[in-house]
Amino acid sequence: MNVKLSTAEQEIRDRFLGEGDLENAVSDLGLIKRLDLHGVELEGTRAVLLTAALKANRTLLSLNLRGAHVEKGVVTTLLGQCGALQCLDVRGWCFSHEEMIPFAAAVKEHPALRTLRIGAEKMDESAWRVLGEAVSEHPRLKSMILAIRCCHVAAILRGGTPLVNLTLELSDPCGEGCRRRVTEAVKSNEALRSLTLPEGFHKEDFPGIRVSDQRVLST
Numbered sequence: 706m707n708v709k710l711s712t713a714e715q716e717i718r719d720r721f722l723g724e725g726d727l728e729n730a731v732s733d734l735g736l737i738k739r740l741d742l743h744g745v746e747l748e749g750t751r752a753v754l755l756t757a758a759l760k761a762n763r764t765l766l767s768l769n770l771r772g773a774h775v776e777k778g779v780v781t782t783l784l785g786q787c788g789a790l791q792c793l794d795v796r797g798w799c800f801s802h803e804e805m806i807p808f809a810a811a812v813k814e815h816p817a818l819r820t821l822r823i824g825a826e827k828m829d830e831s832a833w834r835v836l837g838e839a840v841s842e843h844p845r846l847k848s849m850i851l852a853i854r855c856c857h858v859a860a861i862l863r864g865g866t867p868l869v870n871l872t873l874e875l876s877d878p879c880g881e882g883c884r885r886r887v888t889e890a891v892k893s894n895e896a897l898r899s900l901t902l903p904e905g906f907h908k909e910d911f912p913g914i915r916v917s918d919q920r921v922l923s924t
C-alpha cells in the first residue's frame with residue numbers, strides 16, 4: 706500500500722479529503738483497485754455513501770483505513786462486501802474485545818485476504834487473542850504488520866498461523882525476558898520466511914527466516 710496511487714485512485718482520495726462532490730467520487734469506486742482513505746474522516750453520511758458504493762464490490766484489492774475516523778462496524782461491513790479484497794490496513798484503530806469479535810469473524814470468513822495491517826498501542830490482550838484465533842484458522846493470510854505491545858505478541862502468534870511475512874512494530878520494548886517470549890511466539894509459526902523487527906532481537910534466533918531491521922524498511 707506504499708505503492709504510488711494511480712491518477713484515478715488519487716482523485717478519489719482527494720474527494721474524500723475535501724468537501725466537494727463525494728457522490729460522484731463514490732460512483733467511480735467500481736473502477737479502482739486501491740482505495741486509500743488513511744487519516745480521513747468517514748463519519749455519518751460519508752460512511753453510508755462508502756458502504757453503499759462498495760456493495761458487492763468485486764474490483765477493490767486494497768483498502769487503507771489507517772487512522773481513519775470511522776465507526777468500527779463499518780470496516781466489518783466493508784470486508785463482507787468487498788469479496789476480492791486482499792489487503793487491509795486498519796492500524797491505529799483500537800478495537801475492544803467486543804469490537805474485535807465481529808471483525809475477527811469477518812477476517813476469518815474472507816478467504817481472499819492476504820495482508821492485514823492492524824494494531825494500536827492501547828489495544829488489550831483479549832482483543833489480540835480473539836484475532837489470533839481467527840488468523841490461525843485463516844486459509845491464506847500470508848502477511849501481517851502488527852503495531853503491538855511486545856507483551857501481547859504471544860496472544861496473537863500462538864503457532865500454526867499461515868503467515869509467511871511478519872512485521873512487528875513494537876511500541877514498548879521491554880527487557881530480555883519479554884524479547885525471549887516474543888522470539889518463541891514468532892518461531893512457533895513454521896510457515897514464516899520473512900520477518901521485520903525492531904532493534905534488540907538476535908537474528909541468529911530465527912534460523913531459516915530472513916530478518917530485516919525495521920529502521921531500514923520503516924514505512
Ligand SMILES: [Zn+2]
Binds near residue numbers: 857877879884
Ligand atoms: Zn513486553
